[in-house]
Amino acid sequence: MSDAANAPDAAMADAADGPTIKLVSRSGDPFELPYAAARLSQTVKDAQSCEEDDNDDPEDVEIVKVDTPCLEKVVEFLKHHQEEPLTEIKTPLEENTFDGVVKQEWYRDFVKGVDQPMLFDLVTAANFMAIQPLLDLTCLQVSCQLMGKSAEEIRVMLNIPKLTPEEEAKARAEHRWIFDD
Numbered sequence: 001m002s003d004a005a006n007a008p009d010a011a012m013a014d015a016a017d018g019p020t021i022k023l024v025s026r027s028g029d030p031f032e033l034p035y036a037a038a039r040l041s042q043t044v045k046d047a048q049s050c051e052e053d054d055n056d057d058p059e060d061v062e063i064v065k066v067d068t069p070c071l072e073k074v075v076e077f078l079k080h081h082q083e084e085p086l087t088e089i090k091t092p093l094e095e096n097t098f099d100g101v102v103k104q105e106w107y108r109d110f111v112k113g114v115d116q117p118m119l120f121d122l123v124t125a126a127n128f129m130a131i132q133p134l135l136d137l138t139c140l141q142v143s144c145q146l147m148g149k150s151a152e153e154i155r156v157m158l159n160i161p162k163l164t165p166e167e168e169a170k171a172r173a174e175h176r177w178i179f180d181d
Helices: 003-016 042-047 068-083 105-112 116-129 132-146 151-157 165-174
Strands: 020-024 030-034
Touching (some): 105 132, 132 151
Antiparallel strands (some): 020 030
């Protein structure tokens, strides 16, 4: 069968997917996705004036605290999650590695394929947009990256300023259990 013959079927499939919504980044770049996928975000749901679940014409949502590259990744996550939901990350963790906890390859590759600043941006975006599965996934990746690191390595990774000698002495006195020596 030719592609032209399949075109009406494709159009009908798109219509059957329901309404779409645009999420607009801080810099004004719009990203269109199925409203059903975007509804994973509590922020998106809360931004709709209509309280019905079957909103035929959802309003665009400005995601003012998320930059374009990060929102692009968030939309990628939302679209994929609609097709293949992330298996819940249960605590306490059943394994002690990221790959051991996250069995779905797409989700493992999704967070492993971003650099450290983008990973932290995704944590922030997931928190701001109230997307619990994305927040769980990204926080798990951050925590796995921090495992086995020294306090100094963690300070550098998390961009925490170095303490002054006075602040360090006070912290050592108040929280002896944190320090190795």
